[in-house]
Amino acid sequence: MTTRYIARTGIIAAIYVAITFVFAPISYGQIQVRLAESLTLLPMIMPEAVLGLFIGCLLANLMGPWGIVDIVFGSLTTLVAAYITYRFRHTYIAYLSPILLNAFGVSLYLYAFFQIPYWITVFYIAAGQSVAVLALGIPLLRLVKKHLPQQ
Numbered sequence: 001m002t003t004r005y006i007a008r009t010g011i012i013a014a015i016y017v018a019i020t021f022v023f024a025p026i027s028y029g030q031i032q033v034r035l036a037e038s039l040t041l042l043p044m045i046m047p048e049a050v051l052g053l054f055i056g057c058l059l060a061n062l063m064g065p066w067g068i069v070d071i072v073f074g075s076l077t078t079l080v081a082a083y084i085t086y087r088f089r090h091t092y093i094a095y096l097s098p099i100l101l102n103a104f105g106v107s108l109y110l111y112a113f114f115q116i117p118y119w120i121t122v123f124y125i126a127a128g129q130s131v132a133v134l135a136l137g138i139p140l141l142r143l144v145k146k147h148l149p150q151q
Helices: 003-022 035-044 046-061 069-089 093-114 117-145
Strands: none
Touching: 003 035, 003 046, 035 046, 035 069, 035 093, 035 117, 046 069, 069 093, 093 117
16 A cells, blocks of 8 residues: 555545534434535545545444444445445446445344334435435546546
8 A cells, every 4th residue: 555545545534534523413314414425436536435435434433323333334335335336436336336335235224223114214315325425426526536636
């Protein structure tokens, strides 16, 4: 790992945590719009974002109401979604993976551990993720691409 890789990983993690903390009232729960999820498209242009998003999500979930369940399963869901976004960065799958994996994955463990209704939670999380990823993430991705130094 290069110094640049480590630095970008840390910066992405820190930004994820900061955004989640500042917008905590809407970042957790069955109905949520975690604005930090706008960063989930960054693996399309920065491989180091995969690890940064995982670390950021893990740290952000330490502050959340769901405890160890969300710390473990939420963070792993983000890791898998970020990897898929990176792996399929030239396809529409990159845009859908953070939305669908969070909608179905988070809803599954909220249902399994806390008996939160599954399908309505899928809908709410998919809606919130769509706002974060599509409405905020796509413009953010374009902005970062425009200003990112060539590697």
